[in-house]
Amino acid sequence: MARPLSEEKRDAILTAAADLVATLGIGASTAKIAKAAGVAEGTLFTYFPTKDDLLNQLFLEIESGLAEVMTASHPTTSDPRECVRHIWERLIDWGVANPTWRKTLRQLKVSGRIRPDSLRRFDIQFRETRARVERSLAGRSDPARMPFYIDTMLLGLAEIAMDAIAVNPGERERITQAGFDLFWKGTAA
C-alpha cells in the first residue's frame, strides 16, 4: 500500500520548472528545479521519469490553462465582431496575467523537445474556441483562408501583441485595440 503521489508536490515541481525555464531556458537543471520546488533531487524523477517528460507535461499544463480560459467565458452578445473581440481579450488577459508562463511556453516551443502528440493535444483543447471564431468570421472572410487566419494568425498576432505589452505595459489598452483592429480588418474579404 504505497504512499500515493502527492498532487501538491507535482504542482510545486511544475511551478518551479515554469519559473526556472522562463528565466534560464530549458537548460535549467533538474537539481535547481527540485530545490526550488522544495523536494529532493530524486523526487522529481518519481513524478516525471525524464526531464523531457517534465518539459512536455509543463507544456501541456500551460496550454491547458490557456485553453481553459478561452472556453470558460462566453461572450454575451451574438455580434460576430464582439465575439472574436471577447476571445482576443481573454487571450491578452491571460498573457498579461501570466508572463512567466508565456516565457516558458516560448522556450518550450522553440526547444524541439515537445513531442508531436503534446502539440496535437492543444489543438483538441482549442477546438471549441476555434469553432466559435470560425462562425464569427464566416461570411465576411475568404473561406479558403479561414485556416490560415484562425490557426496561424490569430494566436500569432496575439503573441506579438502580448510581447509588445510586456515591453510597454502602459500601452496595454492601445495595443490590445490596435492588434484586434489589425486582425479584424485584415481578415475581411
Added chain:
Amino acid sequence: MARPLSEEKRDAILTAAADLVATLGIGASTAKIAKAAGVAEGTLFTYFPTKDDLLNQLFLEIESGLAEVMTASHPTTSDPRECVRHIWERLIDWGVANPTWRKTLRQLKVSGRIRPDSLRRFDIQFRETRARVERSLAGRSDPARMPFYIDTMLLGLAEIAMDAIAVNPGERERITQAGFDLFWKGTAA
C-alpha cells in the same frame, strides 16, 4: 606578419554554429561546432573569445544579411502598396531561402544571451527600410499606430507567414498573399 586570421575559417565556424544552433538550440556545444566547421576545438576561441561572443556575432551576421536583402532591392513603382508588397516579398524570400538562419535567429532571440547592443545594431540597419514603409503607410494609417504597425507587426507577421510556409511549402504563394493582405488591410485607418 604571422598567419592572418582566415575569413574562411571564421565563416565556417559561423555557418556550423548556425546549423547546430538551429537543430540543437544554443545548447549546441562548442566542440561540436568546431568539429562541424573542420577546425580544432581551440581554434574556435581564437575567432570568438567566448561562446557568448560567437552567439552574438552569429546574431549580428544573420540580421545583417536580412537587413541587406531589404536594402538591396528597391521597388520600381512608387505605388505605396506595391512598395510595401515588395518589401514583404523580400522578407518572405529571405525566410524561404534561409530556413536554417531563421531557426537559428529564433533560438538566439529566445536565449537571452544576445546583448542589448547587438539588438540595437539591427534597428539601425533596418532604419532605411523602416522609413520606406512609413512613407508608404502615411496618409492611410493612423499615425499614432505607426510604430506598432511597422516595428512590432510587420516583422512579426512575416515571421508567422514564414513559419506557415516552412510547414507547408506548397502554399507559399497563397500564404504570402494572404499575409500581405492581412497586413495591408489591417493597417488601413
Added chain:
Amino acid sequence: MARPLSEEKRDAILTAAADLVATLGIGASTAKIAKAAGVAEGTLFTYFPTKDDLLNQLFLEIESGLAEVMTASHPTTSDPRECVRHIWERLIDWGVANPTWRKTLRQLKVSGRIRPDSLRRFDIQFRETRARVERSLAGRSDPARMPFYIDTMLLGLAEIAMDAIAVNPGERERITQAGFDLFWKGTAA
C-alpha cells in the same frame, strides 16, 4: 535519510589530495585526485564544492593534526627549557612522521589560495601551545621580542630543521638537538 555522506570517502579524497599536492603541487587535477581516492570525478564535488574548498579543508585538516599533536602531550617537568624542548620535539616528530603532509602544507601556504580565515583558525588552535612557550621564555628573553620568537621563529626554525632531516634522515638526532640549541640560546636576553 538518503545515503549519508561517508566520512571514509571524505578522508580518502583528502588523503589523495595531500599525496598529489605534495608531489605535483596545487596544480594536481581534481580528476587525478578523485581517481586516486577511488571515487568518481563528480563525487569529489559533493564533498568539496570547489577545488579551493578542497584545498582549504586540506590545509585546515593538516594544521589541526599538527596543533593536536602539540596540545595532546604535556611535558612532565616544569623546567622551562625542558618544556620548550618537549614542544620542539613534538614538532619534529610530527614532521618526520608526516613528510607528505609537510610538503603539502608548504605547497598550500605558497599557493595563495588559502583563505585568511583558514589561516586564522590555526592561530586559535595553536594558542594554548603558544602560551606554554611564552611562559617558558618569560624572564630570560626580551619581552619585546617575544612575539617574533614564538610566532615567527619557533615554527620557522622547526620547518627548516624538518627539511634538513628530510634530506638527511640519519642526522635526525643531531639536527633536532642543534636546532633546539640554536633557538634556546638565540632567544636568551
Added chain:
Amino acid sequence: MARPLSEEKRDAILTAAADLVATLGIGASTAKIAKAAGVAEGTLFTYFPTKDDLLNQLFLEIESGLAEVMTASHPTTSDPRECVRHIWERLIDWGVANPTWRKTLRQLKVSGRIRPDSLRRFDIQFRETRARVERSLAGRSDPARMPFYIDTMLLGLAEIAMDAIAVNPGERERITQAGFDLFWKGTAA
C-alpha cells in the same frame, strides 16, 4: 646570417615571468608572460625552448643576483661578528629591495621543476660568501654543526626574517636585529 637573439628581449621575458610567477605561481601561462614582456607568444620559445627552461633560467638569474650582492660588498672590519652581520644585512637588504624576486624564488623552489643542476649552481656561486661566514664562526661554534648553521640555518633564518619584514615593514630594523641576534647567539658553542 640570422638576426641575433636580443639580450633586451630575453630580459624582458625573464622580468615578466618573475612578476607573473610571483603573483600567479608557476601556473602563469607562457602567453601571459609573453604579452607582459611585449613579445609574441612564439618569441618566448625562441629564447627558452620550454617553459621548464624558462623557469630554470629564472631561478638561476635570481639566485645569481642574490649571490652577486653577497660577493659585491665586503665588510670593512675584520671583526667576525661584524662580518657576519654585514652579510646578514646584505641578505635582508636584497629581500626588502626585491620582494617580487623573493616571492618568485619561493614559488620556483616549491614547484619541483628546478633541475638539480640549477640548484647546485647556486651553491657554487655562494661558495665565497659561505667561506667568509665559516671563518667568522670558526672558534666560537661547534665545528660539527658548521654546515648546519651555515648551509641550512643562515639562509633559512634570513628568509623567515624577510617574510616577517614583508608583513610588517615598519619593524624592519628590529626584526633585522632580532634575527641576527638569534643567529649569532644561537650558534655560539
Added chain:
DNA sequence: TATGAATGAGCCTTCATTCAT
C-alpha cells in the same frame, strides 16, 4: 515514497607548443 549521494559523460575554456608567414 522520499531522499540525496554517486556517477561519468560532457561542457566551456586555457594552455604549451608548433609552424606558416
Added chain:
DNA sequence: AATGAATGAAGGCTCATTCAT
C-alpha cells in the same frame, strides 16, 4: 628572428539519472 594562428589534451565543474538508505 619574429609573429600569432592552430592545435588537441587537459582542467574545473555541471548535469540527468540511478540507487542505497
